[in-house]
Each structure stands twice: as structure tokens, then as C-alpha cells.
Amino acid sequence: xxxxxxxxxxxxxxxxxxxxxxxxxxxxxxxxxxxxxxxxxxxxxxxxxxxxxxxxxxxxxxxxxxxxxxxxxxxxxxxxxxxxxxxxxxxxxxxxxxxxxxxxxxxxxxxxxxxxxxxxxxxxxxxxxxxxxxxxxxxxxxxxxxxxxxxxxxxxxxxxxxxxxxxxxxxxxxxxxxxxxxxxxxxxxxxxxxxxxxxxxxxxxxxxxxxxxxxxxxxxxxxxxxxxxxxxxxxxxxxxxxxxxxxxxxxxxxxxxxxxxxxxxxxxxxxxxxxxxxxxxxxxxxxxxxxxxxxxxxxxxxxxxxxxxxxxxxxxxxxxxxxxxxxxxxxxxxxxxxxxxxxxxxxxxxxxxxxxxxxxxxxxxxxxxxxxxxxxxxxxxxxxxxxxxxxxxxxxxxxxxxxxxxxxxxxxxxxxxxxxxxxxxxxxxxxxxxxxxxxxxxxxxxxxxxxxxxxxxxxxxxxxxxxxxxxxxxxxxxxxxxxxxxxx
Amino acid sequence: xxxxxxxxxxxxxxxxxxxxxxxxxxxxxxxxxxxxxxxxxxxxxxxxxxxxxxxxxxxxxxxxxxxxxxxxxxxxxxxxxxxxxxxxxxxxxxxxxxxxxxxxxxxxxxxxxxxxxxxxxxxxxxxxxxxxxxxxxxxxxxxxxxxxxxxxxxxxxxxxxxxxxxxxxxxxxxxxxxxxxxxxxxxxxxxxxxxxxxxxxxxxxxxxxxxxxxxxxxxxxxxxxxxxxxxxxxxxxxxxxxxxxxxxxxxxxxxxxxxxxxxxxxxxxxxxxxxxxxxxxxxxxxxxxxxxxxxxxxxxxxxxxxxxxxxxxxxxxxxxxxxxxxxxxxxxxxxxxxxxxxxxxxxxxxxxxxxxxxxxxxxxxxxxxxxxxxxxxxxxxxxxxxxxxxxxxxxxxxxxxxxxxxxxxxxxxxxxxxxxxxxxxxxxxxxxxxxxxxxxxxxxxxxxxxxxxxxxxxxxxxxxxxxxxxxxxxx
Numbered sequence: 001x002x003x004x005x006x007x008x009x010x011x012x013x014x015x016x017x018x019x020x021x022x023x024x025x026x027x028x029x030x031x032x033x034x035x036x037x038x039x040x041x042x043x044x045x046x047x048x049x050x051x052x053x054x055x056x057x058x059x060x061x062x063x064x065x066x067x068x069x070x071x072x073x074x075x076x077x078x079x080x081x082x083x084x085x086x087x088x089x090x091x092x093x094x095x096x097x098x099x100x101x102x103x104x105x106x107x108x109x110x111x112x113x114x115x116x117x118x119x120x121x122x123x124x125x126x127x128x129x130x131x132x133x134x135x136x137x138x139x140x141x142x143x144x145x146x147x148x149x150x151x152x153x154x155x156x157x158x159x160x161x162x163x164x165x166x167x168x169x170x171x172x173x174x175x176x177x178x179x180x181x182x183x184x185x186x187x188x189x190x191x192x193x194x195x196x197x198x199x200x201x202x203x204x205x206x207x208x209x210x211x212x213x214x215x216x217x218x219x220x221x222x223x224x225x226x227x228x229x230x231x232x233x234x235x236x237x238x239x240x241x242x243x244x245x246x247x248x249x250x251x252x253x254x255x256x257x258x259x260x261x262x263x264x265x266x267x268x269x270x271x272x273x274x275x276x277x278x279x280x281x282x283x284x285x286x287x288x289x290x291x292x293x294x295x296x297x298x299x300x301x302x303x304x305x306x307x308x309x310x311x312x313x314x315x316x317x318x319x320x321x322x323x324x325x326x327x328x329x330x331x332x333x334x335x336x337x338x339x340x341x342x343x344x345x346x347x348x349x350x351x352x353x354x355x356x357x358x359x360x361x362x363x364x365x366x367x368x369x370x371x372x373x374x375x376x377x378x379x380x381x382x383x384x385x386x387x388x389x390x391x392x393x394x395x396x397x398x399x400x401x402x403x404x405x406x407x408x409x410x411x412x413x414x415x416x417x418x419x420x421x422x423x424x425x426x427x428x429x430x431x432x433x434x435x436x437x438x439x440x441x442x443x444x445x446x447x448x449x450x451x452x453x454x455x456x457x458x459x460x461x462x463x464x465x466x467x468x469x470x471x472x473x474x475x476x477x478x479x480x481x482x483x484x485x486x487x488x
Numbered sequence: 489x490x491x492x493x494x495x496x497x498x499x500x501x502x503x504x505x506x507x508x509x510x511x512x513x514x515x516x517x518x519x520x521x522x523x524x525x526x527x528x529x530x531x532x533x534x535x536x537x538x539x540x541x542x543x544x545x546x547x548x549x550x551x552x553x554x555x556x557x558x559x560x561x562x563x564x565x566x567x568x569x570x571x572x573x574x575x576x577x578x579x580x581x582x583x584x585x586x587x588x589x590x591x592x593x594x595x596x597x598x599x600x601x602x603x604x605x606x607x608x609x610x611x612x613x614x615x616x617x618x619x620x621x622x623x624x625x626x627x628x629x630x631x632x633x634x635x636x637x638x639x640x641x642x643x644x645x646x647x648x649x650x651x652x653x654x655x656x657x658x659x660x661x662x663x664x665x666x667x668x669x670x671x672x673x674x675x676x677x678x679x680x681x682x683x684x685x686x687x688x689x690x691x692x693x694x695x696x697x698x699x700x701x702x703x704x705x706x707x708x709x710x711x712x713x714x715x716x717x718x719x720x721x722x723x724x725x726x727x728x729x730x731x732x733x734x735x736x737x738x739x740x741x742x743x744x745x746x747x748x749x750x751x752x753x754x755x756x757x758x759x760x761x762x763x764x765x766x767x768x769x770x771x772x773x774x775x776x777x778x779x780x781x782x783x784x785x786x787x788x789x790x791x792x793x794x795x796x797x798x799x800x801x802x803x804x805x806x807x808x809x810x811x812x813x814x815x816x817x818x819x820x821x822x823x824x825x826x827x828x829x830x831x832x833x834x835x836x837x838x839x840x841x842x843x844x845x846x847x848x849x850x851x852x853x854x855x856x857x858x859x860x861x862x863x864x865x866x867x868x869x870x871x872x873x874x875x876x877x878x879x880x881x882x883x884x885x886x887x888x889x890x891x892x893x894x895x896x897x898x899x900x901x902x903x904x905x906x907x908x909x910x911x912x913x914x915x916x917x918x919x920x921x922x923x924x925x926x927x928x929x930x931x932x933x934x935x936x937x938x939x940x941x942x943x944x945x946x947x948x949x950x951x952x953x954x955x956x957x958x959x960x961x962x963x
Contacts (some may be wrong), residue, residue, distance in 0.1 A: 094900065146866050
């Protein structure tokens with residue numbers, strides 16, 4: 001494995017390189033900016049697919065590991081690697097990144113800055129998923145967060161400045177818990193290394209795990225939309241421009257859940273055991289709360305925002321079960337929900353661009369006006385409800401079964417929450433896309449073929465993983481089965 | 489022997505020479521700003537070269553009252569760089585009346601000289617004299633501003649608070665002398681740990697430290713900062729905010745190391761000051777509308793972060809503080825450079841005045857954004873690495889809560905930095921505002937600063953190593 005091509009560094013540095021190229025392009029050459037972004041996104045997607053193909057499921061564990069000393073006196077290493085948990089999420093990132101860039105093709109306002117910031121954010125996202133060094137993980141975590149502020153505040157819509165500020169402050173307040181947590185673990189482990197794998201192998205004292213998990217749970221949990229710290233999320237989603245919503249809801253929120261999983265649960269398994277009842281309770285509260293509040297929304301993006309809160313609650317509930325099945329379901333749900341939400345936001349983005357409204361009462365009969373956009377929205381809605389043959393079905397099924405076994409009462413409540421969310425999704429679909437046609441938007445054009453393609457990619461992914469869930473689940477299980485053994 | 493002594497005194501000699509040259513230049517009745525500026529720039533560059541060349545100098549001078557070691561030389565180089573940087577943005581001293589320009593550069597030089605002497609001084613009287621040399625230069629620099637007497641108010645305020653701090657410091661020194669019967673730091677260091685449990689010695693040391701708390705604008709010695717930052721010419725503020733802070737950090741490290749961490753009482757007091765500075769600075773900065781006032785309060789908060797490293801009194805903590813001082817110098821200077829360039833007439837700059845900067849001068853907006861993100865501690869900038877280091881040091885010392893408070897403060901500070909970024913990046917320029925003309929040299933400086941902030945943030949090894957080696961000598 002020594003002289004292998006450094007796939008992970010390549011995936012991580014491609015968008016960074018793209019960003020540098022864009023920075024040195026003149027402001028006027030917007031075509032070049034778009035092509036550079038798309039090229040780096042395409043390259044990342046290609047590399048990720050290749051990774052997915054050559055990852056050895058028989059061997060399992062961390063693969064493609066790269067380890068180079070960075071600041072040796074402190075034990076900081078450039079340490080990358082993927083396993084069955086991170087690889088699907090890297091794939092998710094690549095897909096959403098690629099389709100996101102494509103979706104924003106028609107952007108005309110401050111193009112260069114938009115794509116530069118978007119690429120920077122993606123570098124951060126890849127960094128978190130790929131890093132096995134706590135220092136770098138934190139650095140990338142922050143790098144992925146702060147471009148959100150300008151991205152939302154400059155290119156966003158509804159209450160954009162408020163949304164951007166709230167989001168940034170919430171998320172960085174979360175990271176204010178993570179950094180003390182990391183330093184605490186660093187010193188308490190006695191190893192003086194930020195190497196996640198080494199610390200996990202050495203194990204930490206129970207009381208260290210107790211406090212450590214608390215910090216990681218709430219620090220990363222803010223980004224995972226953990227109730228009651230989720231309020232930034234719908235506001236931020238609504239304010240953000242289409243591609244940013246896609247990446248944000250699709251990928252960025254997963255960083256939070258991934259952080260809880262990779263840092264919190266790996267390093268502090270006993271901490272999870274102690275805190276799991278609270279974790280499960282908050283997760284279920286999020287599922288039910290998101291669904292109920294979603295019922296009352298009239299803005300399409302708010303509807304999706306609250307359904308995201310609800311679905312991210314499912315991810316958390318899966319983690320809190322502490323079983324291989326539950327965690328696998330949770331990771332698969334991260335993937336499925338990411339693709340699904342990206343499709344949601346990308347269809348709504350199109351509707352908004354053409355009709356300049358996101359308000360449900362102002363629409364109606366859109367299925368006749370924009371058949372393509374409507375198809376994609378409805379497909380995403382069905383996926384969200386958990387219709388069989390679509391990717392989320394398997395994920396949600398796994399979480400519910402294991403959730404019910406671990407916490408019978410909460411499991412039932414979560415299922416009820418899902419029923420409510422199915423109800424409100426169908427109501428939204430009915431009111432927006434069927435029913436009486438609103439003549440005001442009668443002439444709004446549908447997606448062009450070129451703009452249909454990225455959405456079709458997302459839709460195809462949902463179907464593919466729905467019909468063949470083992471494509472992902474087999475891979476995920478290689479990592480979650482040994483992990484679940486740590487919670488006894 | 490003579491050559492060796494000259495080598496040890498090289499940086500100081502450069503600035504002595506520079507002061508003499510500027511004094512000579514200030515004598516003719518008619519002067520040209522361009523000529524004096526060119527001289528000052530060239531001489532300060534020479535100063536940087538001198539300080540860099542003398543980095544390897546070691547030894548003691550002046551009856552062992554003056555120590556030249558890596559610690560002092562690193563800080564001298566920092567000071568020289570800061571002075572050079574400040575002089576580079578003095579090309580158009582619109583905020584100062586033209587007839588005072590020679591004096592402006594002269595006092596800048598003497599102030600730097602005073603701080604350099606201060607850094608190497610290891611004897612209480614020498615410390616006091618050097619401090620006064622730099623302070624008096626600053627007392628003169630602050631009111632050197634064209635305009636409506638706000639400068640005089642600031643100058644008077646600075647003078648009175650400064651003199652009071654000096655008095656308190658002298659008083660403290662008398663206690664120390666009373667306790668250990670010596671003014672030499674090396675002897676104090678031997679005896680003080682035995683005496684530190686006596687109230688007189690601890691109080692004496694604390695009062696001595698207040699002179700430097702004043703310089704660093706640590707709570708409760710910060711009251712001058714907002715008024716002086718606002719009232720002084722922008723370039724003078726840039727100097728106070730960068731060079732003078734670095735010198736204060738050096739002396740805080742030197743003096744606190746005297747106790748070798750034996751005084752829990754002192755550490756507790758430092759911790760209270762550290763936490764109070766962070767909260768006060770950050771909370772009050774949120775409501776400021778003047779950019780320089782905001783930066784003044786943010787400097788109070790940053791003094792708190794530096795103190796976090798100092799109060800651990802460990803090698804790692806001191807090294808972290810030294811690194812933080814370097815980081816702070818670069819990022820704060822970058823912010824002030826933008827202030828100076830955007831306020832072309834040398835006027836005060838409201839945050840709202842930055843509106844549309846991204847259109848009027850994209851590079852200035854980018855520099856400002858990087859500087860502010862760095863001050864807020866966002867990776868991959870040097871500000872993050874600096875904060876990370878002090879937090880690591882504090883955690884190593886077992887101060888979990890302090891780290892948590894520090895992180896909470898970093899989050900609070902993000903709010904007001906974002907408000908500035910919002911003004912610069914979101915708002916469109918008001919009608920009639922022309923694009924700013926940015927000279928090629930300013931462009932180059934901006935690129936260098938941005939690159940420096942990122943480079944130091946991503947590859948801190950060398951500078952961290954330098955900081956660690958520097959603090960080895962003080963124990």
C-alpha cells in the first residue's frame with residue numbers, strides 16, 4: 001500500500017486548487033470560473049467513485065491511509081483515511097458538490113466569489129470526512145462553516161443577513177465546545193497525540209469519556225440539528241441560495257452527526273453509554289417537533305428545513321441505539337437524506353427562480369406548469385416519507401427497528417413523528433403541485449434539459465440505492481459492526 | 489571584546505543612528521515629506537536587517553543589567569518588523585500636520601529604541617527608564633494629530649493614566665526591593681519564590697506588573713485604549729496596537745517568570761484579569777460604531793488571550809504567548825493597514841464607512857476579511873493557530889474552564905468581526921464614492937500580509953520552534 005496514489009489528498013486538495021485558480025481569474029471571466037468549478041467537482045466525483053470501487057470490503061477498516069508529520073512536537077499529523085462510515089459520506093459530498101455546481105450554472109451575481117467560497121467550503125467538508133487527526137478535523141470543521149456566512153448573506157433570500165448570522169454564531173458556538181473537548185482528550189489520554197486512532201485504541205478513563213462525550217455531543221450536535229439547538233437550521237436553509245442549501249442540508253449537517261460518531265463515539269464509547277438516554281430523547285424530540293412544526297409552514301423551504309430537522313433526528317436516534325444495525329441505518333440515512341434534501345432544494349430552487357415565490361398558497365397546479373421540477377420534488381418527498389424502493393426506506397426501517405428495540409416508547413413516538421411528516425409532505429405536494437392551477441405562474445418555464453441532468457443524477461442515486469441498498473449497507477456494516485462492539 | 493559588544497548592541501545602535509539622522513533631518517526650516525519618509529523607510533529597513541543579524545547574539549552588558557539572549561532578540565526583531573511595517577503605511581501622513589512629520593518619525597524611532605532596551609533590561613531601574621523612554625515618546629505621538637482637539641483629549645488621557653501606571657509600578661518595585669534587597673532580576677528570581685508568600689512581595693510584583701498591564705490594556709488598566717485608539721492618528725494607533733503590545737508581552741513573561749509559578753495567589757489574580765479582559769473587551773466591542781474603538785476593545789480581549797498563556801507559567805504557555813504576540817502583530821497590523829488606506833484623509837473610520845469596500849477596493853476588503861477572521865480565530869489563519877496554542881497551554885495546565893471561557897469569548901468576538909465584514913462585503917457603496925486608488929506597493933504589502941497570515945497559520949512549526957527556544961532562556 002506504500003506507493004499507492006494518494007487518493008485522499010487528491011480528493012481533498014482538488015477543490016482547494018480549483019479555488020486558488022478561481023482567485024487568480026479576472027472578475028469578468030465567469031465562464032472560466034464555472035468551468036474550473038465544474039471540472040474540480042467532476043474530478044472529485046471521479047476520484048470518489050474510483051475509491052468506492054477499489055475499497056477492499058473484505059479487509060474493512062481504515063484504508064488509503066496517509067500519515068505525514070506536521071507539527072511533531074505537538075503530535076499533529078496529516079493523517080487521512082476512509083472506512084465504511086466515511087466513504088459513503090465522501091461519495092455523498094462528491095455527488096452533491098457536482099450537482100450543486102451544475103445547478104448554480106446560471107448564477108450571474110458576483111460569480112467568482114461565490115464559487116471560490118463554495119469550493120473552500122467543500123474543502124472543509126472533505127477534510128472533516130477524511131481526517132483522522134483531531135487537530136485537522138477541527139480545522140476543517142471550522143473551514144467548512146465560516147464560508148456559510150458570506151454565501152448566505154450575499155447570495156441568499158428571505159431574511160438572509162439574520163439567517164446567516166444566526167447560523168454562523170450557532171455553529172461556531174458549537175465548535176467552542178468541540179475544541180476544549182479535543183484538548184481535554186488530548187491531555188487526558190496521556191499520549192500527546194491528536195491521532196484519533198491511537199487515542200481510541202488506548203482508551204480513555206470513564207470520567208474523561210463522560211465529560212468528553214458530553215462536549216462532543218453538544219458541540220457537534222448543534223450542526224447535526226440536535227433539538228433544541230436546531231433553530232438555526234430552518235432559518236439558514238431558507239435564507240441560503242439553492243446550491244448552498246443543497247450542500248448545507250445535504251452534506252454540512254452530516255458533518256455534525258459524523259463528528260458525534262467519529263469523535264464522540266469512537267473516543268468515548270462509555271460516555272455514549274452514559275449519555276445515550278438523553279441523546280435518544282433529544283433525537284426523538286427533534287423527530288416529533290420537526291414534523292409538527294413542519295405542518296404549520298407555508299414556505300416550501302421552511303417545510304424542507306423542518307423535515308430536515310426531523311430526519312436528522314432519525315440519524316441521531318440511530319446512533320443512540322448503540323447497535324450495529326441502528327448505526328448502519330443512521331449512516332445510511334445520512335447518505336440517503338443528503339441526496340434527498342439536495343434534490344428537494346434543487347427543485348425548489350428552480351421553482352423559486354422562475355416564479356419568485358416559495359409560498360405554498362401562491363402556487364397550485366405546478367405539476368402542469370413545471371412537470372420536471374414537480375417530478376423531482378415529489379420523488380424527494382416520497383423518499384422522505386420512506387416509500388419502499390427509495391434509499392431512505394431502508395435507512396429509516398433500520399433505525400426504527402433498532403430504535404424500537406432499544407427504546408420502545410421513543411421508538412413508537414418516532415414512528416408517529418414520521419407519520420405526521422408523511423401527512424404534511426403529502427399535503428404540501430397536493431397543494432403546490434396539484435389542485436387548482438394558479439394562473440400567475442402559468443407561463444413560468446420548466447427546467448431546460450441541461451438543468452434537468454443534475455437533478456436526474458440525484459434522483460437516479462436515490463433509486464439506485466433504494467433498489468440495491470446493499471451497495472452501501474455492506475460497506476457501512478464493515479465499520480459499524482466492530483464499532484458496536486465497543487458499547488458493551 | 490569591543491566588536492562583540494557592538495554586535496550585541498546592533499539593533500539598538502541602528503535605532504540610535506536612525507534617531508540621530510531623523511533629528512538632523514528635522515532641523516531645516518523647510519522640509520519635504522517625501523525625503524524624510526524615504527529616509528525613515530530606508531533606516532527602518534536597516535533596523536530590521538540589524539535586528540535579524542543580531543538574532544544570534546548572546547551575552548550581558550552594562551554591569552549585567554542588560555541581557556541579550558534569544559528571547560530578547562526575537563522580540564527585538566518583532567519590534568523592528570512592526571516599526572518597519574508601520575512606517576510603510578506612513579507614505580501619506582494625512583492625519584498629521586506636515587510640519588510635524590520629522591518629529592513623528594523621530595518619536596516613533598525613540599519609542600522603538602525604548603522598547604528594545606526594555607526587552608533586554610534585567611534590572612528594575614533599567615526597566616523603568618527604558619519604559620519611560622518609550623512612554624514619553626508615545627505621550628508626544630498621540631496628540632500629534634490634525635483636527636478638532638480630540639487628539640489632545642486622547643493625549644492627556646494617555647499621559648495621565650500612563651503616569652499613574654508608572655507611579656504604581658515604581659511603588660511596586662520599591663516593595664520588591666524591600667523584600668529581596670536587590671534590583672537585579674536574577675537575584676530577585678533566586679529569592680522571590682521564598683518571599684512570594686509574603687503579601688508585600690506578591691503585592692509588589694503585582695503592582696510592578698500593572699505598568700505592563702497598562703501597556704497591554706488588560707482590564708482594569710484598559711480605560712485609555714478606546715479613546716487613544718480613536719484620538720491618535722491612524723498610523724500611531726497602528727503602532728500602539730502592534731509594537732507596544734509585543735513589548736508588553738515580553739515584559740509580562742519576564743516578570744511573571746520570576747516567581748517560577750510558585751505563587752498561586754498571583755496566578756489567581758492573573759486569571760481574574762484574563763477572564764475579565766476577555767469578557768469586557770468582547771462585550772463592549774459589540775456595540776462600537778467606530779472601527780478603531782472596536783479594535784481597541786478587541787485588543788483588550790486579545791490581551792486576555794495572551795494572559796492565558798502567561799498565567800500558566802509553563803514553558804509551553806510562554807511559548808504560546810510569544811507565538812500569539814507574533815500572530816497578533818501580523819493580523820492587527822493588516823487590519824490597521826486597511827484602516828489607514830481607506831481613511832485617505834486620515835479621518836476616523838466608522839464601520840458603516842466601509843460599505844461597498846468590496847467594490848471600491850476588492851483587495852483591501854479581502855485583506856480586512858482575512859485579518860478579522862484571523863482575529864476571530866478562524867482556521868486556517870494564524871489567529872486560530874495562536875489561540876489553539878494558548879488554549880493548549882492552558883489545558884495542559886489543567887485549566888479546562890478557562891479554555892471553555894476562552895472559546896465562548898472567541899464566539900462572542902465573531903459577532904462584531906462579522907458585522908465589519910458584513911459592512912465591507914454586503915453593503916453597496918454609497919453614491920458618488922469612487923473606487924480607491926491602491927498603489928502597487930500597497931498591493932504587494934496586502935498580498936504579503938494575507939500570505940503571511942495563512943502561511944503562519946498552516947505551517948507554524950518554525951515560528952513555534954523559535955518561540956519555544958526563546959522562552960527556554962528565561963528560566
